Amino acid sequence: MLPKVFLIGLLGALLLLAGAVSASSIDVYEFETREQEARFHALNAELRCPKCLNTNLWGSDAPIAQDLRRTVANMVREGHSDAEIRSYLVSRYGDFILYNPRFTARTAVLWVGPFLLLFLGIGIIAVMIRNQRRAARASREGISAEEAERLARLRAELMREASGAAPRS
């Protein structure tokens, strides 16, 4: 039973791998300049196939992806800028088509959310470390948390006084 499950898993992994590798390179596009070709490739990598949820235009053999590759190629040849090509496709297919979404009110959560979570996490960890240190010191010194706090205050005061006194001597 187990080997079977194992084999199916292996097969699945291989299929996934094959899917990732088999970028449809059947159709060949000719460009006048290297720069046009490079832009074409970059756009194909960052534009998302509308039919297939999680693939860019390169990675998909869906008919619509082929048509869009052709459209992008034509627009590049006709001398449209990257921004023009993007906005043409967005006006047809919506933000969905961009793998690199623009910063708008609707996408703000996508852009800012991770940083908010990161700072929240750092804050929580900082508070936890502080509390732990305080508790550890308190238990070492056999006093309660309040006493420890008072001790810390007194120590800080002493330090201040000491540093304040130093220049005089």
Add this chain to the structure above:
Amino acid sequence: MSEHAGSMAKPGMSRASLFIPLVVFLVILGVLWRGFSLGDPHALPSALLNQPLPEFALPVLHEPGRVVSSEAMHGEPFLLNVWATWCPTCRAEHKELARIAETYGVPIYGINYKDNPTEARRWLARFGDPYIFSVVDADGSLGIDLGVYGAPETFLVDGDGIIRYKRVGAVDQRVWERDLAPILAELRDAS
């Protein structure tokens, strides 16, 4: 012992903090609930809602010599249906389109999308032709202008040529009654 004293120092706070995991769990639950109940992730909202129908000039399926533009359809609200013989769902929705055209007198135009015209004509002869006419979009360029990414798709366009509704997938009786019929009634009342 002193550790005990420490945790007892602010009993209110520690009691409240016990509920943090529960709150986090409920928030995640809420987000996932919403995410999974969005319905079909393939159904993208049309970026062309309330936009004019793109201009085109394409031959008519039954009269290849005749080229029509989008203005040929203006006048009263109509349905614009993207179909092809290679699309089984189109066949499934075909009867419903015929019923809508016949029962409600809605003009329906077709876009024969990336298809073989000969086969398309044969298909219509066999299953009936609910369209006033179909235009031939052989290379799918009108499809891209319309944000089409498969077939069937159906647009409801008002008399001024503004797109008011888009359906990705088959139009069946449920879709007609729930979405199309109310919008159409509204458009007809307004004009």
